[in-house]
Amino acid sequence: MNASLLSLFLPFILSIGLHSENAAAKNPLDFGSNIRTADPSGHVWNDGRMYLYTSHDQECQPDFYMKNWHAFSSNNLVDWTDHGPILSVDDLSWSDNFAWAPDAAYKNGKYYLIFPAGTGYKDRVEPEKSTKWMGIGVAVSDSPTGPFKDAIGKPLWTEPYANDPSLFIDDDGQAYLYFHAQGTDYHVAEMSDDLLSIKGDFIEMDMGGYEPKMEGPWVFKRNGLYYFTMPENNRSLSYYTSESPKGPWTYKGIFMQSEGGNNHHSIVEYHGQWILFYHRWLDINSTCHRKQRHTAAEYLYFNDDGTIQPVERTLEGVGDFPSKISDTSQR
Structure with a gap:
């Protein structure tokens, strides 16, 4: 093609390329609306669906003032159903704000939502004037x-x-609660x-002598080995391993690098594939023209020795997961 023809068709060629890239893109996850979500907690219950329990960022909210939690479910990680707000701070007698990162569990025939919430105000200019307080509650359905x-x-x-x-239930039914707390990180409660x-x-x-600033722990078990994962310095995802849910833990390093904002994640196996759910800070149709949080997903792979392979953020994410399910079902 000569230069004149190339210049004529270049916009069309680029538009096809961009359309194809967007068509393949499955990150952030499509929840069917413009909802801003973060802190995804992934769980697979007895019905075989993947459930995500998330915090809900209000559009252009000030300083993480958040009011409710949402649940989403899918049977292929691409087509999601928004089940709406499942709990609000309006339903609590002891809190009116800070509906932050939740987790969930199933036991004794009931579903449990473990959630943080609080009261007060955080003054970032004059911290001594802050009145903010947060605690962890339990809701049942x-x-x-x-x-x-x-x-x-309460x-x-x-x-x-x-x-x-983060609530982890071991094979013997004992539940362990991990959390971020003032002056009490790297603790667990039975x-x-x-x-x-x-x-x-x-x-x-x-923790083997290494205890960086952390938030958002997530604990899971694979092949008899326990994994304590967290946003190290509130940004990069890193992990420890242990032969016990209470440690001692051995630090293994970072498996997802920071991209600037905070991150919060969960790791769960679904149809034989390990999935990392996390959130990204992106400017997508923002009314205030700034980055806000959106839930995304990537495949997570392990080496033969159980260590986690580095994970890169992608546009495609787990967009081909329906075909993986189909391939498996035909074997």
Whole structure:
């Protein structure tokens, strides 16, 4: 093609290329609306669907002032159903704000939503004037999509200030609650059988001498090995491993680098594939023309020794997951 013809058709060629790229793009996840979500907690329940429990960023909200939690579900990680807000701070007698990163569990025939919420105001200019406080609550439902009801009418504890709960239930049924807390990171609490209280004191875990600033822990088990994962320095995703859910833990390094903003994630196996859910800061049709948070997903792979391979952020994400399910079903 000569130069004159190329210049004539170049805009058309580029438009096809951009359209194809957008058609293949599945990150962020398409929840069917312009909703801004973050802190995705992934779980597969008995019906075989993937459920995501997320925090909900209001459009251009000030300083993470958040009011409710949402649930989404899918059977192929591409087509999602928004089940709407499943719990709101309006439903709580002890909180009116900061509906941050939740987690969920199923036990004793009930579904549990473990959530942080709080009161007050954080003054970033004059921190000494801040009145912000947060605690962790428990809500229960007969359905994975709620509505959930506050089960104890108060937080699990009031001191220390705490948020970002991660609830892991081991093979023997014992539940462990990991969390981010003021002056009490890298601790775990054993939960009572009904998941409505903690047993005894917090247990300080041995992290092998490396304890960077953290938030949003997520714990899972694979091939008998426990993984403690977290946003290291609130940005890069890193992990430790152990032979016990209470440690001691061995630091293994970063598996997803920071892209500037905070990150919060979950890791879950679905149809034989390990999936990393996380959030990104992107400017997508923002009314205030700034980056806001959106839930995304990537495949997660392990080496033969159990270490996690580095994960890159992609536009495609898990967009080909329906074909992977189809290929598996035909074998």
